[in-house]
Amino acid sequence: MHETDMSPHTTSIVPMVAARRRRGASGWTHAPQVIYELLTGHHVDLRERVFALLSEPLFVTNPYDSFHALRENTLARLKRFSEAHFFSTIDYVRDPLKFAAAVECLAFLDYNLSIKAGVHFTLCGGTVAKLGTRKHHEEFIPRLDSCDLPGCFGMTELGHGSNVSGIETSAEYDPSTESFVINTPNDAASKFWIGGAAQHGKLCTVFAQLTTQGTAQGVHVFAVRIRDDDGRVVPGVRIEDCGHKMVLNGVDNGRIWFQNLKVPRDALLDKMAQVDRDGTYSSPIANKSTRFGVMIGGLIVGRLLIAQGAVDASKVALAIAIRYSRSRPQFGDRIVMDYVTHQRRLLVPLSNVYALGFALLDVKRMHARGDAGESRLVHERSCGLKALATWSRVETMQYCRECCGGQGYLTANQICVFKTDMDVDVTFEGDNTVLMQQTARPLITAAAKNAGSMLSPPATGHGGGCPIRRAQALMDFRTDALARQAHVEIARAGGDEAAMNQNLDIVIDVGHASMEAFALRCFTDAAASVVDAAPREPLMTALRLYAASRLERATKFYLEYGAMRASEAAQVRKDVNSLCGELVSSRQLELLVEGFGLPECAIRAPIAKDWRALGRS
């Protein structure tokens, strides 16, 4: 018998909390709550309050909105969200987990709003909070909190996207007027893609090359008014609309030129670098490239949010596709979920969502601890997980779309909206191919130090019969072996940047392999922390599925390196199929989907409820 009783009511986290309070901390009803809290990790109550607000009619998007209506409605939603004061922009530095929890909720519903809020609170507000000092906080934070001063993040230029250190916008200090003069030296240096610039933005954190007393000091950030309180573009600033985009038109991206724009000395966000009245420059960070890393460090939280958004929206798409697939009959008395192809396309991504969710939680907690000794690792992992999570989302949503057949193509069924709106997440907050290199390079450098020592694959018995330990050993081996291979190939080709470029394919593989191995470790730790059998059982099955599916994807590598015999490779394939079967034929799948804790307002797709009723209303 098939279980098709995943009624929409069971997915609301509110009834689940109530159920737990009624029944105590054991038994089946308790399991989704335990899974949800484990996966979410923090600020569960805050999230419930945000979801309650997002249930208001204002937050129901209208696919027939015109270009301009969508922009205005997205702004109205951002204002309503801001008015609720779930957090303050200063929490970006004071309480990063609280900040993240509130902003994360938006990606479950509306990517336009999520990105508009991300630009305003995370990129602009976070930069002011992190790089600004008391005077900036007093002047801007209250107005950012209320969204009275919509913010923009002015980093990218037409000629400089991934290469931020090459930007050309200049900010020259003039001691006679105690001001900086900001200029766009040529069209390629115009700020491009700036979210909020086209219509609504009033404050922009502008990234520019600072020069004082004739010395170039590198990229610094300035808090610049681009529009006055009445919304008029200020003199010295020229703005053009980037125009209609493929999707995501609720965000008004614009292009900005500066012409001799004078801003006061205080416009410099001066926590990490100061310019005295007479133009004397000082910074607690002597090394220019380290200083540059700090200036763009605000992107870490942005990347983690983009990665989390990819994971959270994937939860919604998977929940819709899985529910539909468990109720959709096809060819006689089968349902489409009976097909092993369906199970693989939906359940392997489901296990991946769990793995990535636990990995992101680990990095978010590490970031929130603020330990300077861990900051490099936070940077490397936030880059790698952003790339892995968004690339995974692309694949997951395509599968979800296909698994729903034609219904997946209907806007009302949501999947295609997420799939298209989110297409850009592989590019912004750092292009994935560029970010993965940030993750891989230190691993390759470390591998170079051990290049002389022998690397042998884990013996077949390694793991003592535990498939997870065996998978972890294999995945760690793969990261290490690829890093060594990359080092050897790059050294053979001359050891310079050109040699690196010739071998970028392996470099990206190193980053990918390391992040998958890291995610497996985080998933294992999370599942091991669960004592109760009811939530533990589905988590363990999903964990085994994640491990087996990652090994299966890299079978060619393991066979080539002698780390796996052909018989083990064949077994891995069978394991993936049987673990999928175990999930669908028990309540485990239902528990894992409920464990996402999706709020009612996130699932509006008719196919997730009663697809037979389609067209009846």
Ligand SMILES: Cc1cc2nc3c(=O)[nH]c(=O)nc-3n(C[C@H](O)[C@H](O)[C@H](O)COP(=O)(O)OP(=O)(O)OC[C@H]3O[C@@H](n4cnc5c(N)ncnc54)[C@H](O)[C@@H]3O)c2cc1C
């Ligand atoms: C919708 C949208 C909103 C945005 N919002 C903002 C915003 O609010 N503020 C802001 O400052 N920016 C914003 N951006 C800019 C965004 O951050 C950049 O698009 C991104 O950094 C990539 O830069 P690029 O588009 O110039 O691509 P490029 O850097 O030109 O990359 C093009 C291609 O070349 C490849 N490539 C580049 N360098 C390398 C390398 N070293 N190795 C291998 N391959 C490489 C990339 O993988 C990519 O495929 C936004 C962009 C979009 C599309």
